[in-house]
Amino acid sequence: MKTKTILLPAAGLAFLAAFSVACGKDHGSPASSAAPPKWTIGVSQCNLGEPWRVQMNQDIRSAAEGHPEIKVIYKDSQNDSLRQRSQIEEYASAGVDLIIVSPKEAAPLTAPIAAAYRQGIPVIVLDRRVLGTEYTCFIGADNVRIGKAAGHWALRKLGGSGKIVELEGLMTSTPGQDRHAGFREGIEGSGLEIVFEADMKWLEPDARREMESALSRFPRIDLVYAHNDPGAHGAFLAAQAAGREKDILFVGIDGLPHEGQVYVKRGILAASFEYPTGGREAVETALKILSGEAVPREITLSSRVYTPENVEAGGEWLRDN
Ligand code: FRU
Numbered sequence: 001m002k003t004k005t006i007l008l009p010a011a012g013l014a015f016l017a018a019f020s021v022a023c024g025k026d027h028g029s030p031a032s033s034a035a036p037p038k039w040t041i042g043v044s045q046c047n048l049g050e051p052w053r054v055q056m057n058q059d060i061r062s063a064a065e066g067h068p069e070i071k072v073i074y075k076d077s078q079n080d081s082l083r084q085r086s087q088i089e090e091y092a093s094a095g096v097d098l099i100i101v102s103p104k105e106a107a108p109l110t111a112p113i114a115a116a117y118r119q120g121i122p123v124i125v126l127d128r129r130v131l132g133t134e135y136t137c138f139i140g141a142d143n144v145r146i147g148k149a150a151g152h153w154a155l156r157k158l159g160g161s162g163k164i165v166e167l168e169g170l171m172t173s174t175p176g177q178d179r180h181a182g183f184r185e186g187i188e189g190s191g192l193e194i195v196f197e198a199d200m201k202w203l204e205p206d207a208r209r210e211m212e213s214a215l216s217r218f219p220r221i222d223l224v225y226a227h228n229d230p231g232a233h234g235a236f237l238a239a240q241a242a243g244r245e246k247d248i249l250f251v252g253i254d255g256l257p258h259e260g261q262v263y264v265k266r267g268i269l270a271a272s273f274e275y276p277t278g279g280r281e282a283v284e285t286a287l288k289i290l291s292g293e294a295v296p297r298e299i300t301l302s303s304r305v306y307t308p309e310n311v312e313a314g315g316e317w318l319r320d321n
Contacts, residue, residue: 037071039098039290041283042091046104046128047079050202050230052254052277056102056126059279067287081108092116098290100282102126105172110134122289126278129174133297137285139278141301143178144185146273149305149318150251151186153271154223157249161191162222165214167235169202169227175275176202179227179253195221200231207234215242223249229260229272236268255306255315264311274304274315 043060047053057074064072073096077084081104089112091099099116103109106129114134117123122136129138154164166183169176176199187194196214200207207226214221215238224239226232232252239245249270254260260272278301288295304315 035068038069039071040096041070041072041098041100041286042094042096043072043074044077044084044087044091044099044101044103045074046077046084046102048076049079050228051256051259052228052275053102055256056277056279059277060100060283061279063280063283067283070283070287070290072283077104079104081105084109085112088112088116092119092121096121098122098124098286100124100126100286103128103130103173105170106130106174107172122286124282124285124289126282127175127275136289137295137297137299139281139285139299139301140175141275141278141303143175143275144182145318146253146275146303147179147182147184148186149182149303150179150225150253150271150273151183151192153305154183154225154249154251155187155190155192157270158192158222161193163193163195163218163220165211165218165221165224165235166194166197167200167207167210167224167226167231168197169200169231171199173202176227183225200226200234202228202231204230204234207231208238209234211235211238212242215239215244221248223251223270226250226252228252228275229254229256229263229269232269232272233263236263255304261306261311261315264306264308267308270307272306273318274306276301276303 045053045057064070075087084104110130113123113130117134125135125138127140168180195218198210200210224235226235229252232250236245236250239248251271252260252269253273253275255272255274263269264272285295303318306315310316
């Protein structure tokens with residue numbers, strides 16, 4: 001990638017200036033005003049309503065601190081793919097030097113990301129994928145592997161047979177599809193049976209509502225596999241309200257120190273699989289790209305599992321079995 005000197009069009013300058021004002025110091029202005037930043041990075045976050053996404057932005061912010069050569073600006077798409085699409089178009093027409101995007105859904109975000117990339121703006125896609133390969137680098141953990149590890153964990157824990165409820169993340173987003181496929185692969189050919197599955201769209205209230213239906217239909221449920229920790233927690237609350245939480249194991253994904261790991265410590269979740277945000281790696285990769293260094297097209301992050309037995313010791317790295 002060639003390093004470019006930015007000659008912003010007037011509209012772009014106005015846009016960035018408006019951002020600097022709107023974003024304020026909380027949004028990652030460089031600590032020292034000695035030298036103006038060389039590069040502007042636009043972050044498009046699909047929502048900030050979930051702790052994991054707040055953490056991702058925080059990880060980006062911490063990694064960018066100490067790099068006065070970059071200025072990072074943030075946009076929150078509020079879980080709206082159309083809004084996110086226009087935000088990427090705005091970044092592209094403002095002429096930012098690089099875009100970091102964590103897309104809400106694969107299909108609707110593919111075209112604007114490809115357009116910015118074709119225009120010569122490097123794009124780092126974080127956590128959720130788009131279709132095709134028109135971006136500079138994808139960074140994320142392997143969701144199929146995590147799903148498969150959760151399936152194997154469930155098999156070992158339940159001794160090979162049992163009734164399972166699967167609460168899926170948004171199935172138009174790739175982590176939902178991959179966590180589903182991986183889990184199925186993990187339990188294939190076993191006596192574990194998925195008796196109920198529903199798309200809770202990554203949202204705790206939806207998970208709770210879906211779990212209420214599952215509880216009313218199935219007198220026996222042994223384990224809930226939720227595609228994220230908010231979903232697993234919502235399911236737990238539904239089971240608790242029905243007085244059945246002690247009969248069921250709850251498994252989630254994310255493993256944040258202040259969310260999933262706390263649920264494990266409190267005995268609410270039997271396991272939480274770590275899903276690293278990739279925020280730090282995105283900034284490190286952005287700095288390389290902006291300095292003209294080659295980066296891989298794909299960076300895969302590793303993941304741990306937290307259980308009551310290992311959470312105090314920092315969890316256990318996933319093994320391929
Ligand atoms: C937050 C979140 C996480 C999940 C990730 C998947 O929006 O739902 O809980 O692991 O997105 O993209």
